[in-house]
Amino acid sequence: MGSRVLTVAQDGSGDFKTVQEAIGAVPLGNTCRTVIRVSPGVYKQPVYIPKTKNFITLAGFRPEITVLTWHNTASSISHHEGSRVIGTGTFGCGSSIVEGEDFIAENITFENSAPKGSGQAVALRVTADRCAFYNCRFLGWQDTLYLHYGKQYLKDCYIEGSVDFIFGNSTALLEHCHIHCKSAGFITAQSRKSSQETTGYIFLRCVITGNGETAYTCLGRPWGPFGRVVYAYTYMDACIKHCGWDNWGKTENERCACFYEYRCFGPGSCSSKRVTWARDLLEEEAEQFIMHSFIDPDPERPWLAQRMALRIPYSA
Secondary structure, eight states, X not given: OOOEEEEEOTXXXXXXXXXXXHHHTSOTTOOSOEEEEEOSEEEESOEEEOTTOOSEEEEOSOGGGEEEEEOOBTTBOOOSSOHHHHOSHHHHOOSEEEOSSSOEEESXXXXXOOOTTSOBOOSEEEESSSEEEESOEEEOSBSOEEEEESEEEEESOEEEXXXXXXXXXXXXXXXXXXXXXXXXXXEEEEOOOSTTOOOEEEEESOEEEOSSOSSOEEEEOOSSTTOEEEEESOEEOTTBOTTOBOOTTXXXXXXXXXXXXXXXXXXXXXXXXXXXXXXXXXXXXXXXXXXXXXXOOOTTSOSIIIIIOSSOOSOO
């Protein structure tokens, strides 16, 4: 499978001036990897990758200088696609929306520039299987990163926000990522609906930082009653409340939410003071979560190592 390369530059020196124009040039139902190289710049327009366009790579040079940004909120959406295509409310407000499978982004910032207090304002929604993000940044306040559906791998990424800023019901492994809590809220709102679903968010060797204040944010709350989140080998600074987790105002959620920690450290990791319905994993329990097989379960048809062949060690 060869790959083709398209270039985007705002000054006209590339094949296209906008990222969306480059996506438009990718053939429907494409089966070969298309790399869209994005020159440095702040690109102020919504980006939409439809279900019919798979195997797209967006590659910047450095995330700090290659920024895709827009300002939609759940209550105010301006987009080149209609609501029947992108949806409405929180679902439709992503500055960037990825629905094409086998998507990769590298060295890109995804931002929702709506100011604090704007309500739900998604920087990126991913509704696609087998997507990977390397050295990317996700900037926003509430609902920054919507990992909605499919399997995702995030490595060396920076994610910031306040309320429920990593949320949805995908199966995601976030490795070596920096999670920054800008103000009071909840890091995750994972929405697993039943014990049969294999979805969940795993934070492996991550770092959680805050704004200098103490005990103002929770590791997560269950958007779906069986919400599943694991933090393993992760540093937690003093911004994390001692209780750690929140039941979203429903005591019945405490019976089925799966909130776990494993060998975390730092001033925010106080296992003795955590809510009684969350717990530390035993070593044999943790194994299933801290391997890449959590998101790449079929050794006969691997997608992480084989298809992307990009800085993937054998085991997490």
